[in-house]
Amino acid sequence: MVVLVKPNLQLGSKAMDGNQHKVEANVLLLGAENVGKSALTVRFLTRRFIGEYGDIESIYSHIDKTDGREIALNIWDSLYPQSCETTESISDKQMQWADGVILVYSICDRSSFEVVRQQVQLIRQTRKLSASTPIIVGNKRDLLHQRAVSSEEGRLFALSADCGFFEISAAETYHGVLLVFHEILDLIKESKALKKGMVGIKGIVRSVSAVFGKKRE
């Protein structure tokens, strides 16, 4: 079941239906206009690509099941501000709310890639986001003949900015979109576990490598 709420009604409300023990993840979708943020969200929630989505900013609440555990997933499909000269393209509210961020550009639109670059920089500079590793998504992979950003450029930028990276087509397949959301959920779970001191095997391996890495220096 998917519940649609207006962002201003639910902001800051991290617990749903009073169940404090339920795992909850707030995922914020960022990026320029027309890159497919709504298409990704709707594809993930309904498995469908419906073509036109309008420009309504929404938060969708959805219960997802991974590894037999329920997770209450809230997805904020944001709108890029009309005038970014006077407004920051990511608000403090969004930064505080998000546990994970997916930054979307269109592989056919170089300016949308520049917007993602700026937004990553903003996140890194301000360090306002207490969220997990961001994920960058190059969408509209089906429009290869109109490509304006190479896969390599996207991947290299993501690597240099310490972000995850996917190139997908929300129009063509559900699978790529599913991978993106499952990756962000894994990253959120890992980051929440780290904060609580519940470090899993990946975290232990990382800590051990850090120690041995330092000794070798």
Ligand SMILES: Nc1nc2c(ncn2[C@@H]2O[C@H](COP(=O)(O)OP(=O)(O)OP(=O)(O)O)[C@@H](O)[C@H]2O)c(=O)[nH]1
């Ligand atoms: N060919 C192609 N078109 C896509 C894809 N994803 C989205 N679109 C189209 O791109 C247009 C914009 O998609 P939206 O999902 O509304 O984009 P958005 O980023 O939410 O746009 P705003 O609401 O303006 O912020 C629509 O016409 C979609 O049908 C894709 O993977 N391939």
